[in-house]
Amino acid sequence: MAMRKWGSALTALVMTLGVGACSSGGSSDGKTTVVWNMWSGDTESEQKLKEQMAVAQAAVGADITIELRTAPWADFFTKLNANMASGKLACVTAMNGQRLTDYTAAFEPLTDADLTTMGISRADYNPGALSVMENDGKLYGLPYDTATMFLFYNADLFTKAGVTPPTNSWTIADFETAAKTITEKTGVKGFAVSLDEFQWLSLPMARAGKQPVNESGKLALTDPAFVDAATWYGDLVTGQKVSEAVPSASETGWEVTQFQNGKAAMIIDGTWQAATYTADELPFDGGAVRLPSGTAGPFGVALGSGYGIAKNCEDKDAALKVLGALAGRAGEDLIAKQGNHPAQTGSQEGYFASLPDGKREMLTAAFRAGFQGASAQRVTAEWTQVATAMPNELVTVYTGQGSMADALGNLQTKFGK
Template sequence: MKTPKPLVAAIAAGAALTLTACGAPSGGGGTSSGGDGKPRIVWDMWAAGESDVDALEAQLAIAQEENPDVDIQLQHAPWNDYFTKLTTNLASGNVACVTSMNGQRLSGYYEAFMPLTAEDLATAGIDEADFTEGSLDIMSYDGQLYGLPYDVAAMMVYYNKDMFAETGTAEPEAGWSFDDFDAAVAGATTDAHPGFGMGMGEFQWMSLPIARSGTQPVDESGALALTDPDFVEASEWYAAIAEDGYGSLPPSASDTGWGEQEYQAGNVAMAVDGTWNAVSYLNNEAGFEAGMVDLPQQGGERLGLILGSGYGISADCEDKEAALKVLGSLVGEAAQDQIASSGRSYPARIDSQPLYFESLEEGVRDEVQAAFDATFTGLEGQRSTPDWAQVNEAIQPQLVSVYTGQTTIADVLEQAQQQFGE
């Protein structure tokens, strides 16, 4: 595996960008105080709009109530800006003491965070046993814990029950096989609509090949393994969905959310997406009845990845104890209950998870819980390389050419392996 470049060297080019997010309070790792002399801890998070900000402020209120001797300040930026500004802040040493991190991006930012010890978890009031099995992998890199997860997610297959009924296609059930998936795609395809929305995002297209092959595209040593024969074969199977006429084809590489958008609009019978969109699909504006099921199995086995996001303490935070207490509150019982009750996220804390299902309409509650129970079984943490984001940025624009038969997925994977592998 390539040796990671020091973060400061890798990000220096972005140092001229704005350092503070969206008019929120500035604050880096250095200790600062509010007007009342309390230590000030800045919490940095992404937010897409007013509803996201309202949800964050509700969690902030909980953390503030639990830590009256600390002045907690929230700063936020839209998702597309958040990591750009985080990269810039790294170059200037201005990273917020409590910084949010998407687990799939941690490999490129782990040096920004303090490693967390058992003593740190005790200070934060955290018991690892309170969290979903495997969820601590979300904020771990190379065997070291750098933060704590606030939510967990996994990929699943969403399907349009109305289209299945119209075509007389049997609805998928938990534990279904890839043979069942093939039959469902073919059966649900009509002249009016394809059976499947071809994915363009990392997990929207990779999840089925990973599940089918039982292989991650990064091996256990952390080396890029895009050309693993089993993964290549499974990726070729996935690309053939489009080749065989069962897939809705994105018009351009810029349509990064193509498969999910086609499903949401009621244009395809199935698509792969994360559990984080379950509520959105249940309440889709197209008016169809949505269903969901775990990824298919191959030979009675299925490999799925546990995904999610969390919070860590910046490496240059001077008031580590105060930051740990704030971190503990943000992933504590009250904050996790708030996340779950809103239905916005599936919490990492086990005891809070039933509240997520209670937030749903009674008519779908049991069905969604059964699908989640199946989906969150037998998962493992995602392995990634320090330049994993760049790997996916290289592959994604070429997927349209793969789906339209202008190139092969094997060639695309080989090129990326040569560029980013050993």
């Protein structure tokens, strides 16, 4: 850290500790306060969290007071790092599954006895859902939502090209044929490639039937089958020309603009966008299906976020009660009604019921199919760095300045250990 930045950094640290410290504690009336730390970036999301807190508060009773503390997503992990370094994490702290490997030292692993104490069973969860809070065989928290990746499509462009819209039984070959036909017959690109992590990785993974991190937890970006599948993906721009090239590494979310503006017939994005990309407000009829299957059959990864208990928590029993209330059935039922896909299967019907009438049947079928063949996302300790470095490498491929094999090789050399 440069000396000229020290003063502002110290001030930020003090402010952070003031916001996020004090994980739990008693009071003169014998009650325990459990701090729950979660990200929130707007008034609507803050209100939803307050509603969830009210449900959890009713469940834990009057002897425990839940105190909600939030920070915007962009600041959340900066503050989390400061509180982690000082041993002042909130007793119940939110964690994104894709970042868990960087924070396992801060969380208390949950045992089967802990699950029993909370009245929760592993069988309560959507297939693959618990995996987002697992690392190296240990469970570090409970997920409150679960997600995977979908293929979203513009049904109007399919009709214009005379192509049957995608189905949940689509294959990679079906996808490729449709993308070519739409491009040729409508003048609109059949697909929009991406720079973002799972938005671009999903089709190569589905085609290869494997992840870029192997079962031993080692970075495997240069696995021949994965390189072949990723090369095929890049060729959608440079060879088959069914997608435009992303113009620069700063254009994250580029494919979203392409899709919503009617400049691409298909994109890959997360299930959290299901209602947005099929909304009546769009200038076209939007649809969604599970990822196309490769030769190995349905393949995908389970994603999501959850809550864990900090190792520095002074009252683990109280924290377990709060965690169980937030991530238990009543909390999950509320999350479903609020429009998020819950991790517990018993609450998912409530989510489907919240979907728009005209899209409910289609989206329900896509969700149920989407998790078939989905497995735990595997990451390395350096995965966040890998994902951050990906856009620069991908742009060289899309713009024809380099090969996908070289791009993946550069990432493997830099971050593979």
